[in-house]
Amino acid sequence: MLAPTPLLDVAGLTRRFGGLVALNRVDFDVGTGEVVGLIGPNGSGKTTFFNVVTGIYAADEGRVVFDGRDITSWTPQAVYEAGIVRTFQRSRLCLPLSIFDNVMIGNHKRLNRGLWFNLMRRKAFCDAYEAAREEARVILGTFHPDLARRMDEAVAAFPMIQRRRIEICRALIAHPKLLLLDEPSAGMTHEETRQLMDDILEVRDRVDPSLAIVIIEHEMGVIERITDRCVVLNFGQKIAEGVYREVAGDRQVQEAYLGVE
Amino acid sequence: MDIGLFGQYVVNGVMLGMMYALVAVGFTLFFGVLDVIKFSHGDVLMVGTFAGLATYLGLQAAGVASPLVQVIGVTAMAVGSMALLGALIARYLVMPLRSAPPLNTLLITLMLGTVLREGVRLFYPEGANPKPFPRLLPADSIAFGSFTVRADSAILLLAGLAVIVALNLVINRTKLGLAIRAVAQDEETARCMGINFTLIVLVTFAIGSGVAAFAGVMNGLYYNEINFGMGLLLGVAGFSAAIIGGLGNIYGAILGGFLFAALQTIGAVALPFASAYKDVFAYAVVIAIMAWRPSGLIAEKTSERV
Amino acid sequence: MEKTRPSLLPGLAAVGAGAVFAVALLTAEQQWAVGALIAGAALASLAAWRFGLARAIGASVDAHEGVLNAAVIAAVLAVTAWFYEDHFPLLMMATVLLSATTCIGLTVQFGYAGMVNFAGASFYGVGAYTAAVVVKYTAVPHLLAIPLGGLAAAALGSLLILPMLRTKGHYTAVVTIAFAILMKTFLEVNDTLGGPQGMKIRNVTVFGWKPNTALEFGGVELSHYVVYVVAALALLVLAFGLTRRMERSWVGLALDTVRIDETAAACFGHDIARWKIVAFTWGNALAGMAGALYALMVGFIAPNNFTFGDSLILVSIILLGGIGNLWGAMLAAALVVILPEKFQIIQEYRFLLYAGLVMLILLFRPQGLLPRTLRAYVPGRA
Secondary structure, eight states, X not given: OOOOOOSEEEEEEEEXXXXXXXXXXXXXXXXXXXXXXXXXXXXXXXXXXXXXXXTSSOOSEEEEEETTEEOTTOOHHHHHHHTEEEOOSSOOOOTXXXXXXXXXXXXXXXXXXXXXXXXXXXXXXXXXXXXXXXXXXXXXXXXXXXXXXXXXXXXXXXXXXXXXXXXXXXXXXXXXXXXXXXXXXXXXXXXXXXXXXXXXXXXXXHHOTTOEEEEEOSOHHHHHHXXXXXXXXXXXXXXXXXXXXXXXXXXXXXHHHHOOO | OOHHHHHHHHHHHHHHHHHHHHHHHHHHHHHHHHSOOOTTHHHHHHHHHHHHHHHHHHHHHTTXXXXXXXXXXXXXXHHHHHHHHHHHXXXXXXXXXXXXXXXXXXXXXXXXXXXXXXXXXXXXXXXXXXXXXXXXXXXOEEEETTEEEEHHHHHHHHHHHHHHHHHHHHHHHSHHHHHHHHHHHOHHHHHHTTOOHHHHHHHHHHHHHHHHHXXXXXHHHHHSEEOTTHHHHHHHHHHHHHHHHOTTOHHHHHHHHHHHHHHHHHHHHTSSSOGGGHXXXXXXXXXXXXXXXXXXXXXXXXXXXO | OOOOOOOSHHHHHHHHHHHHHHHHHHHOOSHHHHHHXXXXXXXXXXXXXXXXXXXXXXXXXXXXXXXXXXXXXXXXXXXXXXXXXXXXXXXXXXXXXHHXXXXXXXXXXXXXXXOOOTTHHHHHHHHHHHXXXXXXXXXXXXXXXXXXXXXXXXXXHHHHHHHHHHOOHHHHHHHHXXXXXXXXXXXXXXXXXXXXXXXXXXXXXXXXXXXXXXXXXXXXXXXXXXXXXXXXXXXXXXXHHHHHHHHTSHHHHHHHHHHHOHHHHHHTTOOHHHHXXXXXXXXXXXXXXXXXXXXXXXXXXXXXXXXXXXXXXXXXXXXXXXXXXXXXXXXXXXXXXXXHHHOHHHHTTHHHHHHHHHHHHHHHOTTOSSOOOOOOSSTXXX
16 A cells, blocks of 8 residues: 655754753654654654654654644744644643633634734633633543533642543644644543543544644553554664564564663 | 053042952852852842941941041941841751752742842832942042042052951962862862861852951941942852852952953043943953853853763 | 622622721811721621631622722712811822822732832832922922833833842842832932922922812812822722723733742743733822822922831732732721821831731731732632
8 A cells, every 4th residue: 555645754853952862863754643652762852753743842853743844943834723732741730720711721722812802802712712612622522521511620630540531622622733742641441541542542532533643652561552563772873663563573673672681 | 541540540440440450359269169159149248248347337436536546447347247137048048959950049039139138228228329338538639640539449449458468378279279279179088088067168158258247348438338238249240250250269259359350441542432331332242252252251161060 | 511600799788888988087186086997997897707708708809890890980089089188187198099000000019010119119219309309499280290200210220120139039139228218218318309398399280280279070179189099090090990900911821830839930931020010000109290290289299108127018018918919909008007197196106016916927827918819810700
C-alpha cells in the first residue's frame, strides 16, 4: 500500500543544549488517524521532541512539516493554531480555576478575544458563553459524568485521574488534527491508566476518527494495546521503528532499556 | 575640567561603586541559596549603621576616646548585630515562606524594610532627622601629582576591597564556601551530601547582612551623615546593581555595583543636562539594560522543565 | 435541580449597615469613639463570620448582584448627602473612591495578569501632574484633564512594556521599582513641574463653571467636594463595571491563564505579550485618571504625594483585600485611607502598622480578607 502524504513529517530534527545533543537527526512521521508510540529510556529526548515540535524550543537543524506546511520553529501559539495540541508530563492545569475555565483555555482559538466584543457586547458574549458551556459539557461528559456536572468547581479539588481527563478535554475541545500525549499515565494506577486510554480512543472514534495521536509512555502494556506503530529513541537518536511486537523484540531496543551486557 | 576635580569624581564614584557592590553581593548570595529577594537588605544596612552610631556614642560616654578602638568597636557592633538580624530574618520570615510564591518573600521583606525604616524614624531619638556620623579616620591628604586623595577615602576603599577579596576567598576557597555553593546549585543534592541546609542558609544571610552593615559604616564614615532613608536608596541601588549584573553571580554583583555608580557619576558629570538628573539617568539606563539583557549582564543559567 | 433563590435582605442589610457605619466613623471626633467604632465593626464582622451571617450575605450578593450594586451606589450618594456641607468627610470619601479606582487598576495588573506594579503611586502621580500641566500651561478644556491623565499614564507605562515583557519574576519587579524612584527624582528636580514644592492648580473651569467654589442648590449651600465625590464615584463605577466585564469574559480567562502558567498559555495560543499589554495599560490608565481627578480636587500636588512608600501602600491594599478580588480591594482601600485619618494616634505610625499588618497577612492569611472566588461569567446563570 502506498502511504499518502503524512500529517506530520519530521526530518533530520536536531536540538542541542550546550554540548548535549538532545535530539540527533530524528526522522518521524504520523499519518492521519494514526496512533504512534514514542518510547525510550529516561532522558532519551522524548519530551524534547514534543517541545521542539510544539515550538517551545527552536530546532537547531531539520524541519517539521505539518499538514503540508513547514512549521519548523514556529511559535507555540502558531503551532496550536495550525492544529497540534499537547498534554504535559507534569499536568499543567490551572489549579485555582474551574474545570470549565480550564477546558476553555484549550478552546482559545475559537473564542472571540476582541476587547470590544468581550466588554461591550455582553448579549452576544452570553450567547457564545452558553454555546461554549454546552460544548464543554458534552466533551467532559464523554469522559466522566461527574466532570460535566461539577464543571464550575476548582480543578484543585479533583484527584489525578480526573485532572488527566480534564487536561485531555482541554486538548481536544479545539478539534486538533494531532494530539501529543506526554506520559498520561504518570501518577496513576494501572487500572486508571487503562480506563483513561479506553476513554481517549472511544472519544476519538466518536468525535473525529481522523485525529492522529503521538503518545509518550513507559507502560509497555498501554503502548502494545493502543499504538499502530512505535518509534524508539535513545540518547536523542531514533534506534527502531515499527509495530510494538517487532520493536520490543529488537536487540538494540532491549540493550537501550536493559543496558549492554 | 581640571584634573583635581576629575579625580574627586573618580574617587567618589569608586567609593559609591564599592558600597553598591557590597550591598549587591548580599542580594546575590541570598538569591543563590534560596532563590529569593530579601528586599529589607538596604534597611538592615541602615539599622546597622545606626547601631554603629549608638556604639560610638556609648563608647564616648564610657570614656573610650581612641579613634582606632572606636572605629573597630563601631564596625564590629554594626556587622555583628546585623549578621544576627539577617539570620533571624532568614529563619522567621524568609524560610517559612519557602513554599509560597517567590513574590511573597519579596513583599514580606519589602514590608519588613518599611518596619525597620519607620521603626528607626519613630523610635530612635530624633530618628526623623539626619544624624552626624563621627569622623574616625585620619583626614590628611595624600597628593599624587596634581590630584589628592584624603587618607580616610583611601582607607575606606582599601577596606572595602579587602572585604570583597575576603568574601571571594570564603566563597571559593573554604569548606563553608563550598557548602554555600553546593546549596546554591542544588538544595536536594547538598542535603543528601550531609550539608545542614538550614544552617548554611542562616550563615549565608548572616554574612550578606554583615557585609551590608559594613557598607553602611563605610557610608557613614565617608559622608559623615546618616539618615533613616539611606537604606532604601542604597538598597534599591544595590538591588539594581545585582540585577544588572545578573542575580546569583558574585562577579556580576560587583560589576553591577561599579557600573551603577559609574552611571550616576557620568550622569552627574559628563551629560549635557543638569547634574540633578543623575539618578533619573541611572535608573533609566537600568530599565534599558533590563530590556536589552532581561536576565542581567552575566546571566544565570536557568532551564524550566516542561 | 431547582434551588430557592437566596433572599435579597441580608445583602441590603449589609449595605445599609455599611452606610451607617461610614457615617458614624466619619462623624466621630473623639479618639475613644473612633476606637470603639472600629473595635465594634471588627467584632461584628467576626460574629457575622462565626454565625454564618457572612455566608448568607455572600449568597444574597451572588444572587442579586445588580440590585445590590445599585444599592451600594445609592448608599454612597446618601452618605454624601448626609455630609453635604462638611469638607473633611467628603474629601476623605473622594480620596477613598479614587484610591479604590487605582487599586482596581492594580488588581487587573497584579491579580489577573500577575504583573506586580511597584510604581502604582507613580502612575497616579503622572495623571495628577498631567492635570496640573493641562490647567496651568494649556488652553485644553479642564474636564479633558482626566482622560488625558489616564492617557499620559498609559503612554508612559508603555515605555516599561518592553522590559516588563522580556523579564521574569524579580527582574520584572526591579523595572517598576526603578521607575518609581526615577519618577520621584524626576519630579523633584524638574523646574517646570515645580520641583520639590510641587504645583498649584488654580481656577479649574468646566463649561464656564468653577467646581472648586461652594455651590448652591435650591437655597442650600453645598461643599464643593460634593461634586468631586460624585465625579470620583462615577469614575469608580466606570472602572469597576468595565473591569468586572473584563474578568467575566474570555479576556479575564486569558489573563488568569497567562498569570498561572505562561508555558501552557503559549501552547494554547495565548498571545502573552498582548494580554500583558492590555492589563498593564488598563491598570495604568485607571491610576492616571484617578490621579488627575485627585489633582483637580485638592488643587496642590508635590512629589512627596507619590513616593515609593505610597506605591507599597497600594500593593498592601491589594494583598489585604485579597489578590484579584475587586470588592476586597475597594474595602481595603477604604480601611487603609480612612483609619489613619480618623484615628490620629496611628497617623504617625501608619506606614509601620500597614507594613506589619501585611507581613502578618503574608505569613498567616496569604489569601487576604476577602479571597477571590471562582469566575461567574454570567451571574445568576451558572
